[in-house]
Amino acid sequence: MTASPHHQLDGVDLDALAARLGTPLYVYSASAIRQRIQSLQAALHGTDSLICFAVKANSNRGVLALMHAQGVGADIVSAGELWRAMQAGIPPEHIVFSGVGKSEQEIVEALDAGILRFNVESHDELLTLQRLAQSRGTTARAAVRINPDVDAQTHEKISTGKAENKFGVSIDEARRWFAARHALSHVQLDGLHVHIGSQILSLGPYREALKRVAAFWRELAAGGHVLASIDVGGGLGVCYREGHDHPVDAADYIATVREALAGFEGRLLFEPGRYLVGEAGVLLTRAIRVKHGEERNFLVLDAAMNDLARPSLYDAWHDIAPVGSNTHPATTYDIVGPVCETGDTFARGRTLPACSPGDLLMIHTAGAYGASMSSTYNSRPLAAEVMVDDGRYAVVRQRQRFEDMVAGEQLAGHWESV
Structure with missing residues (x-):
């Protein structure tokens, strides 16, 4: 789902949202998710059927609670997904385990x-x-x-x-x-x-x-x-x-x-997953700098492969566009992140209006297999996630702090034998 001409998603201004919550930032449209659910439910009218959302696509409990509110169950592949689904209110009799x-x-x-x-x-x-x-x-x-x-x-x-x-x-x-x-x-x-x-x-x-x-x-x-x-x-x-x-x-x-x-x-x-949430989500990210190489121009973003792994994992295409008015001349970039891997590349040879440090960009169709596949590689805290709904927003995952990232770690101060 793309932003409106006013650069809003589900009635929420994306520039203002990014300014308040920072980037990288996942944003999910509740209205878009409901519309996808309802399209399937309408087509299934009159049948004995149950839709079980594939939790692996987006395991955020805020998203799962929205699924439950629409009468959708869960397709899980781990005990962790079982726990998340039940924490979100999905009853066990609506859960299948694959x-x-x-x-x-x-x-x-x-x-x-x-x-x-x-x-x-x-x-x-x-x-x-x-x-x-x-x-x-x-x-x-x-x-x-x-x-x-x-x-x-x-x-x-x-x-x-x-x-x-x-x-x-x-x-x-x-x-x-x-x-x-x-x-x-x-x-x-x-x-x-x-x-x-x-x-x-x-x-x-x-x-x-x-x-x-x-x-x-x-x-x-x-x-x-x-x-x-x-x-x-x-x-x-x-x-x-x-x-x-x-x-x-x-x-x-x-x-x-x-x-x-x-x-x-x-x-x-x-067991739909991507279909229900993929186009409902975007990843907001800011340009850190433009690097002019001998052969290529690099647009370096503050989002990276640890935030959205699909391009590095599958060579997956995501449409990427500036948020807000940008009438600058078209420029071709390799769009990359700051992680210390050549594979930390979102797009190669992509043409955009010329960008400057601080510009806000949107990576489209990021609601599925985005945050759920993210990691803290390079000790980068997990991005915040927010749900927008008819002009309102709610944070459904706080941005991870350094203290949260290392909470389970400890020094080897106590040695034992087995």
């Missing part, structure tokens, strides 16, 4: 919380879940994550549905699980799950994956295996590059799911 590496302690915590279901990704995990549920005298509800061997046509590092990826199991293996499920005294295996990747910009990969899942569901039903739910994952893409990225319309996506799974009488689960 991920290939759930530890025994994490499984126990999720069992004790009473989450909706586990998306199981290996036979070892299935047996571990059975053993732990039995030891606690409870029954876990589970879905098998199918790896349909479908190319999501996205970046290789966020593709999750091909046979070579670490996620899920083949349909052949899942078939064996269902054939032996009566031996699982404390796991109710009654669901399917599929998630083929992230930042998907066409319906083709979804159609292919859902075709294979639907065929397997019908095969199971013919064999007497009644499914309570099918979780179709997430992955809907957003616009990072204006005029280049053309995201799928939510109504078209839901129509594709409905068509593929027509006749299914159980519950449909959805």
Whole structure:
């Protein structure tokens, strides 16, 4: 979501906000998030369905509380995300647990919380879940994550549905699980799950994956295996590059799911992450200086790869623009941060109006996988996060202090033996 011509986001002046709270600063539009949620909910009207926000996209409790207020649950991949979701008010019966590496302690915590279901990704995990549920005298509800061997046509590092990826199991293996499920005294295996990747910009990969899942569901039903739910994952893409990225319309996506799974009488689960928050967030940053090199001009910002890792991690494109009026001549820059890595680069050869030290810039579409992936590399405190909503703002994460950054550290003054 971009600022208005008056350089506002959700009715809040970004210049004034940055002057008051400092930079780097993440800003999230509550209105934009609600609009995305409502677009999915409207398309799902009349279905038995639950939207579970992929917490990894943005794990701020203020964002999670907004999700809960709109009737959205949580898709988690760690005990920390479980804790955050429940702290934000999301009830455990609206939480699903995905991920290939759930530890025994994490499984126990999720069992004790009473989450909706586990998306199981290996036979070892299935047996571990059975053993732990039995030891606690409870029954876990589970879905098998199918790896349909479908190319999501996205970046290789966020593709999750091909046979070579670490996620899920083949349909052949899942078939064996269902054939032996009566031996699982404390796991109710009654669901399917599929998630083929992230930042998907066409319906083709979804159609292919859902075709294979639907065929397997019908095969199971013919064999007497009644499914309570099918979780179709997430992955809907957003616009990072204006005029280049053309995201799928939510109504078209839901129509594709409905068509593929027509006749299914159980519950449909959805796990959108980026789609709900990506375009709703921006990262505000100030220019520190302009460096004129022999071959290139460098625009050095106070934001860095520790604040927004996507460009250095995935060579990801984010639109970047000055905030406020700037009619200076167009200039081409490599836009970089102050971290001591060549990879600390947001853009190469990007054309902007000529900038000066102190100018405020906006990195667009930063609401997903921005703050949630940030670190304190180079001993840089975590950026503040703020939510704006119809002319108001609220800080949802204070800027980290040096004292906060080292709070868990201590000198080696007390030595012990094991």
